[in-house]
Amino acid sequence: MSRPDPAIAVTALVKEFRTARRRLRALDGVDLEVGRGEVFGLLGANGAGKTTLVKILLGLARPTSGAVRVRGCDPRRAAARARVGYLPEGHRFPGYLRADAALRLFGRLAGLPEGALDRRIPELLELVGLADRGHDRVGRYSKGMTQRLGLACALLDEPEVLFLDEPTDGVDPVGRRHIRDILLATRGEGTTIFINSHLLSEVERTCDRVAILHHGRVVRQGSVDDLTHPTQRFSVRLGGGEFPPDARLRELGAAVASRNGSYELDVPDLETLNRVVDLLRAERLLIAEVSPVRAALEDVFVAAVEAEEREPAPGPAVHAVGGAP
């Protein structure tokens, strides 16, 4: 049986911007595949090339070389963007439009019939928490409200592929959770979601797979579980009011730290862990929790970027930039 087409396929993608003085390589041979129904996170520092990649995937910019396919089609063809949602970074709705009028405009441009818009617009405004502000002009919206409206707009034609560029940018923590819930519900409907973000904790909570982009190159790629695999280190938490024998634990190789009124021991390997537990039990101390330490996505990201900085992959001596100069 043949493998189904990926929702997004990027092959040897290069994007260069030329100015009078120099050549800027924003993307340098990017290869990516995102499966249908997957939630994919593209991580990278500012200027890594994330937005440029998304713009190429939406046909907003032309690649210098290489190929991109969204649901098997060239995204520069208008028809290929049907049922593709996009929440751009720093998007700006025309300020003269009311929220419901903005959704109607972009719904009509997506080719949705009036009947469907009559049903969909109130639904979406309700979903993103703007039901009572739907008749307000977008120009009067706060950053967070604009972001919610952008998400509603991206969801207008029940997209099969959804691109989100910094979706929680400017949104308060409650709003972030709300947006995350919406995204998880959208994934539940089988939508492929491609998230561009530098908020690693958000990506870690939402995505199945991530790629780390650095200076226009993919330096790490894999599932969130694989990248944040358990390390050889363990964490032991003692019950409240228990005081560990610091010196003897250090002799065994464990680090002791006090956090939130209890003590945590950082143990380098399994053998040491057993010796530490024996010691603690012999001292009749109450162990509240023993857990393996997982590498946080932030650690993985920083390690990947630092490794790349130390030993950059061979290639043309050019700089990456974010978006068109």
Next chain:
Amino acid sequence: MKTWALVVDTWREAFARYTLLGFAAVSTLFLLILTFALNLDIVNGTLAAGSLFGRAFEMRHRTPEIETVVTSALSIFAGMLYVLGVFLSVFATGSQVPNLQHRGTVDLYLSRPIARVHLLLGRFVGAVTLVGANLLFLCGGVFLVLSLKTRVWNPRFLVAAALILVVFLSYLGFMYLIGVLTSSTPLSIMLPYALYVLSLPLAAHDRIAAAMDSRLGAGAIHALYWILPKTPEIGRDLTGFVLGKLAPSALPIVTTGAFGAVCLAAALVLFSRKNF
């Protein structure tokens, strides 16, 4: 449906930015002055007396045929509206493309399943309907007011609206090109005005070229004349036509239209290829 959405969007933008209101207000004021401030006494088909803002005209023992008076007045109005109409229309629509190309806004439009050519042409059609409706209101209003007051009907005046629209279309094509190239509203307004001013002396291109020492320079003047819109010639033909002379010559209209069409085509090609 998509084109309709873009036309509605253009009108909505014009309404929100008070462009539509401003255009309508100026036109209405003009029509109100014409309706209430101008009084004409017509006796036996001649103008016996008249007043503007309550001040009587000096007839100096002449009683001209009312038809001659109305035709002359309409010709003067046609010339005035030609200049004012084009200037106001350029001003009203100059920000269209730069606003569309704002970073963060253009992404929202272009990520929809609509071809870029369709998007830009939809906005173009929106601008044409907007200006067309305003010109129809202004020119049609002047025609109706004068005709009802004097019972002299000169439908040639309505051609003025059509010709103003043709010249505006040419300038709109140029504005779209400038807008796509620069994304600048001031340039999209100033350069068409500069073009308008440049086209005035070029009407005398034969005399200017004859006075030049260099053949290259003379050739350049002739080339500019043939390439750029022939605004003064069309204006002259227009007022002459309203006065009852010959129909406007086709050549200035065709070459002016061609200039706009080439500019618009270039704007569409550049917009289609542009990286955002």
